[in-house]
Amino acid sequence: MIVVPLLLLTVALAAFMFRVLRGPSIPDRVVALDGVLSVVVSGIIVAAARADSGITLSTVLVVSLVGFVGTVALGRFVERRGG
Amino acid sequence: MGIVASIFMITGATLTMIGGIGVIRFRDLMSRVHAAAKAPTLGLMLVAVGAAIEIGTFDAAVALVLVVVLQLLTSPVATHVLARASYGQVDMALDGEDDLAAFLAARTESGSSDPDHDPDHDPDAPGAP
Numbered sequence: 319m320i321v322v323p324l325l326l327l328t329v330a331l332a333a334f335m336f337r338v339l340r341g342p343s344i345p346d347r348v349v350a351l352d353g354v355l356s357v358v359v360s361g362i363i364v365a366a367a368r369a370d371s372g373i374t375l376s377t378v379l380v381v382s383l384v385g386f387v388g389t390v391a392l393g394r395f396v397e398r399r400g401g
Numbered sequence: 402m403g404i405v406a407s408i409f410m411i412t413g414a415t416l417t418m419i420g421g422i423g424v425i426r427f428r429d430l431m432s433r434v435h436a437a438a439k440a441p442t443l444g445l446m447l448v449a450v451g452a453a454i455e456i457g458t459f460d461a462a463v464a465l466v467l468v469v470v471l472q473l474l475t476s477p478v479a480t481h482v483l484a485r486a487s488y489g490q491v492d493m494a495l496d497g498e499d500d501l502a503a504f505l506a507a508r509t510e511s512g513s514s515d516p517d518h519d520p521d522h523d524p525d526a527p528g529a530p
Contacts, residue, residue, distance in 0.1 A: 319402045323448065326414035330441075333421025337433070345430055345487035349437045352479060353424060356441035359472070360417055360448045363465070364410060367402075367452035372461025378468050382475065389479035397486035 320368045327364065331357045348392045355385035402455060409451030416444035430491050431484065438480040445472055 334357060337350035359378050366374050423436025449465040456462075488501065 319407045320410075322407075323410040323414035326411070326418045330414070330418040330421035333418070333425050334437070337424045343430065343487070343491045345483055345491055346433060348483055349430070349434050349480070350424055352476075352483075353420060353437040353441055356445055356472075356476075357417055357421075359468070360413065360441070360445050363445075363448050363452045363468070364414070366461070367406065367410065367455040370456060372456050372458060372464055375461060375464035375468070379464070379471065382468060382471055386475035386479050390482050393479070393482040393486040396483065396490065 320364065323364050324361070327357050327361050331361075344392075345396055348389060348396070351392075352385060352389050355381060355388075359385075406451040406455040409447050409454065413444040413447030413449075413451065416447065417441045420444065430487060434480055434484050438476055442472055442476050445469065 331354065334350045334353040338347050338354065341347055359382050362374060362378050362381070366372055417440065420436050420440030423440065424433050427433045427436055446469050449469050453462045453465045
């Protein structure tokens with residue numbers, strides 16, 4: 319049963335990666351990268367549930383904070399350099 | 402694996418997948434922001450609820466609540482910063498009047514010449530640290 323959410327998350331990851339690769343503008347790629355980070359966070363949580371232990375859940379905090387800082391930094395970059 | 406946890410996790414993963422499909426299918430940046438910001442957040446919340454039910458320990462539940470609160474706080478901020486930064490720099494398929502352009506023009510006429518100028522936080526003002 320745990321395979322089903324992992325498959326769905328794989329489809330979501332493929333969709334977001336398609337948009338990261340195709341663009342066409344930098345903000346499009348950044349938005350899609352934010353989605354990729356969301357998928358990674360969800361995937362780690364599903365993997366923790368599969369292993370039936372919460373020992374990996376602190377990595378999720380790090381990943382989500384890095385995603386936030388990265389998105390804000392790229393937003394500043396877009397504001398200065400243009401899309 | 403319990404039935405309730407499975408339902409929560411499958412629903413959350415489906416919402417994330419719907420967000421991904423929206424990012425592929427929508428045509429302009431603001432629509433894609435719409436799809437990429439909100440659907441995965443709700444999906445993450447549902448997946449976290451399912452994982453908390455499945456794992457069942459207090460420590461895991463605390464960590465998952467922290468993750469969800471952090472995501473709820475940071476995701477709208479990051480998306481808003483990005484959308485605000487890319488306004489005027491990316492082609493947007495607006496289906497009507499551009500209200501923000503009218504607002505910015507009105508503010509430029511009435512106030513200072515620079516729309517980004519904020520007199521309370523002027524780094525060149527005398528007395529600034």
